[in-house]
Amino acid sequence: MDTIFGVPTQALFGQLLIGLINGSFYALLSLGLAVIFGLLNIINFTHGAQYMLGAFGAYLLLTKLGLNYWWALLIVPIVVGCTGVIIERLLLSRLYNLDHLYGLLLTFGLALIIQGVFRNEYGSSGQPYPIPPQLMGGQKLDFMFLPNYRAWVIAASLVVCLGTWYLIERTKLGGYLRAATENPALVQAFGINVPRMITLTYGFGVGLAALAGVMAAPIYQVSPQMGADLIIVVFAVVVIGGMGSILGAIVTGFGLGLIEGLTKVFYPEASNTVIFIIMAIVLLIRPAGLFGREK
């Protein structure tokens, strides 16, 4: 058997694949953050809580209404997205003429509220959510056992990421969006309702977080704190990728998942910190991030 640095090549493939799975979550979340940041110039600290809401949404639909995973996949992002719309209309829209840092503080406070409420209601130990029966079991590849559900996560998130990229970079709607990012007043003058576009964009970004939450529910315990630590990692991903491009967020997300996966094999002790270390290095060499433009 061939080996790379003492690790069998086959095992390495398995680990890379797993890295890619984690990367899909990073990509989905950093994509949502990037979309929101692009138009609103707000770092959405509530993103982790909204990811958690997605998972809880799936759990509640199953236990309270008996609706299965596939319904959750459809309904939850829309519902959570709508709560995002409400948050944007009621709260965030009041802050646009202020320093962006206030947006950060506001969303941080919202995250505390949402997580606190759910902790009161459901405790911290987490609720179980089963893998949908259609995706039970797995494939025996020659280098590893790949659960069907994990394969689905990679595929689904790739489709969603690329779809979003296409929507924003290649369609007319996306064109308006990008134009509004550059110069909202001008776009408004062309008769496009910019405030509504901003609202919908926030809702869309939040929906992406919720979608990631639904997809995470069967893998991790559905618990109120599930997004709190993850969001910090995603922030680091965003800093590494830079806020310039949608594609940047996607590529960095998947890439860092891979790197983290490799760290888990060669030096597992550092696998929690490796992303932060990369962030430090990137900051030293390219302060604007790998794909970012200096503003």
Added chain:
Amino acid sequence: MAAVIQAVGTTAGGAETRALRLAFLAMVAIIAIAPLAVYPIFLMKVMCFALFACAFNLLIGFGGLLSFGHAMFFGMGGYVAAYSAKEWGVTPELAVLLATACTAVLAWVAGLLAIRRQGIYFAMITLALAQMVFFFCLQAPFTGGEDGIQSVPRGKLFGVVDLADNRAMYVFVAAIFLGGFLLIWRIVHSPFGQVLKAIRENEPRAISLGYDTDRYKLVAFILSGTLSGLAGGTKSLVFQLASLTDVHWSMSGEVVLMTLVGGLGTLFGPVVGAAVIVTMQNYLAQLGAWVTVVQGAIFVVCVLAFRRGIVGELGALFKGRKLR
């Protein structure tokens, strides 16, 4: 943010300086009398957090830089003081000094990385760096992991005064707090502080005037981090323990909240904010997770309707509406 801070900023007019001096004297008087009525350990906790919040405010209020990772200095200071006092048996003043020195180095390294970006990026970078420090503290053997460093001796100040006595400890903590506070006051009104404020208001202009703004920001960051470490080290001696709580990101959030509630960019705001938040945590502790909810709600209310904080609003009230 800058606009608000400007409105309540502490530009040293004559009347204002007099008001500040009066407020300072009042604060000293309160510190001297309060232990008669209030549980002294609670007061010491308030002073430690107040110093922490003042240090944090130095960066955001006067430098315009929002750090979301100040827990790394506070917590690291706590660990260093606790470890040196317990394992090496150094005297308390030395333990606190060591803590301050170590956090100064940490702040220098973190600052070099963080000041490369501004605004939101700066916040995210400090948060990520603090998370790295958190993982380091979790895994490093000297911190005792989840158990923390326990049963830290308070020791004898200068080898003479036994700090196990709460009264002696109280005086020690009060001295550190007042010293730190006066230092921050001095920094804010020094030429250095003025340049810092200029950078906050308009960085390109400051650059065009020939100031090396990165250097100023770095120094401000180091000062702020160092004083946070001083606060953390003192706190670990008061409670005789150092634990992961103080390096966790939620502590970074708490200090932001204290400063915001009290008033960004005011000298006394962070002190008032710390007192309010610590008191609230103490008396709402029975509510469990609702404490988080209440804190979150205060954040939201402050940001939406109360951006100047308690001291800021009071200041504006006294000044009338002429500044608006």
Added chain:
Amino acid sequence: MKRTLTSAAVAAALAALSGTAAAQISDGVVKIGVMNDMSGLYADIAGPGSVTAARMAVEDFQKTSKAGLKVEVVGADHQNKPDVGSNIARQWYDVDKVDAIFDVPTSSVALAVSQITRDKGKAFLVSGAATSDLSGKACSPNTIHWTYDTWMLANGTGNAIVKTGGDTWFFLTADYAFGHALERDTEAAVLKGGGKVVGKVRHPFPGTDFSSFLLQAQASKAKIIGLANAGGDTINSIKQAAEFGITKGGQNLAGLLVFITDVHGLGLQTAQGLIFTETFYWDLNDDTRAWSRRFAAANGGKYPSMVQAGVYSSVLHYLKAIEAGKTDDGTKVINQMKAMPTDDPLFGKGSIRPDGRKVHPAYLVEVKKPSESKGPYDYYKIRATIPADQAFRPMDQGDCPLVKK
């Protein structure tokens, strides 16, 4: 006014009846403080349920006792933060006249409270915290460690599994002091029993994705995968092990710190086959069943964890010791408790060692398959019973300064 007079008269009469007992109780009331995590990670294991258990103990004590003690139970949330916990403890002792503190999960908080209790000469009965330092390096004449500890979990699980055929191990260890201690103690037990450790991997704490480490464990072909972690980490490892078909492949998971609430949260489908050690299970005998049903009725249908059972048992023994010793002075009560054998419906007969370790039997349990379970909370098969004298760390190995010669 009349009313107060009457009640004062009654109280006086009671005091007279009970002889000198009431005279030795500081301020006339025995105040019990249950401090734990009411809303966080350990809220299900301890939390409000522990307060319920303490109240039940007081009730049951009053039924049989003739001392006429006035007992009050208060609860507080330490939020798993040592500074919050030590603040509450100081305030309880200094201002609120609490006589003894119970439960206190989270080792860091328990160690802090133990130190304060010692300084103030009160009593501290730990049920929720795991660290075996409480009866080892950090032992105190004012602290009794009641329900379980890390050494007992590690040794019990390691030893008993090797005896029942699980002789090759792979460790999945949380990379911090607690995980390292669990791994070290278990490894020692495994080696002593003639087993072999074929590999280990340290995962960062807290982790979310364990599949990478589980694959490494799978590749090792070890019969037993030891999970030297706790809480959410353990739950996610178990869940993901099921997902990757590791348990189906013939490898068994051994949890080193698992509670019945965790099994309940995971569901039998996922948790089946998991082996671990507990000191209490509701379905042991008629006494435990009767008590647990009563508890569940008062606790929203949730069955007791061993921590909550331990709070009941420790409060009961504490009150008995006050009755016997006729004083609520912390140090004296603890000495009295150590002098009396323990006996209660939950843990049976036991004793408290001079180093503050309460000893009782432990049970190696295996989680049932869904088909074997008859209903909610019917979760365990008892694989082995570890007798009290072997379950806990021998006193001479703990480095407790109290018992050093």
